[in-house]
Amino acid sequence: MKFSAVLLIVPEDDENRAVDIVKRAGATGITILKGKGLRHNDRKTFLGLGLERKESLLLCVVEKQLAMRILRTVKNELKMDLPGGGLAFSLPLDSVVGIGLAQIQAFQREVADDL
Template sequence: MKFSIVVAITPEELEQHAIEAAQQAGAAGITLLNGRGIGAKTKKTFFGMTFEGSQSVLLMVVAKSLAEPVLEAMHGLLVHDGDSRGLAFSLPIEHLTGIDLSQLEQFEQRLQRPL
C-alpha cells in the first residue's frame, strides 16, 4: 500500500473545523502541532515585536488515494472568496515504519468503502 502525508496549516481558530473536514474526507489519525509563521506581508508590531496569530499544523498519513479528497476538504475550508486562510499540501511517503497493524487494517477498510 502506498501512503502520502497531507500537511495543513490553519489559523488556530479553524483547527477543529479542519480536523472534522479531514476526518470526513477519510483521514483516520491526525497529529497536531502548534506553529507561527513568517509571511511576505508585514504584520502589526507592538513595542518592536511582530504579532502573528498562532497556527495549527495538521499532519495526516493517509493512503495515497485519500490524499486528494483530504486536500479538497482542506481547500473548501481554507479558501473563501479567493482569500486563503492557510495552506495544505501532500507529499509521497517512500518509507514508513512504526505504523500500528490495526491502523493499517483501518486504512484498507476505508479504501473499500465509498466516501
C-alpha cells in the same frame, strides 16, 4: 500499500474544524503542532508586540488515494482559496513504520468506499 503525508497549515481558530474535516475524509490519526505565521511582507508590530498570526500545523499519514480526498475536502470546506484560508499539501512517503494493522484495514475500507 503506498502512503502520503498530508500537511495542513490553518489559523489556530480553525484547528478543531480542520481536525473534524480531516477525520471525516479518512485520516485515522493527526499530529498537531503550534506555530506563528509570517507573511510575505515585513513583520509588523504594535507597541513592540508582534502581530503574527497563530497557526496550527496538522500532519497525518494516510493511504495515497486518501490524500487527494482530504485535500479536496479541506480546500472546499475551509475556503483555502481565500486569503488567509490556510495551506494544504501532500508528500509521497517511500518508507513508513509504525502503522498498525487496524489503521491499514481502516485505510482499505475508506479506499474501497471510493470505488
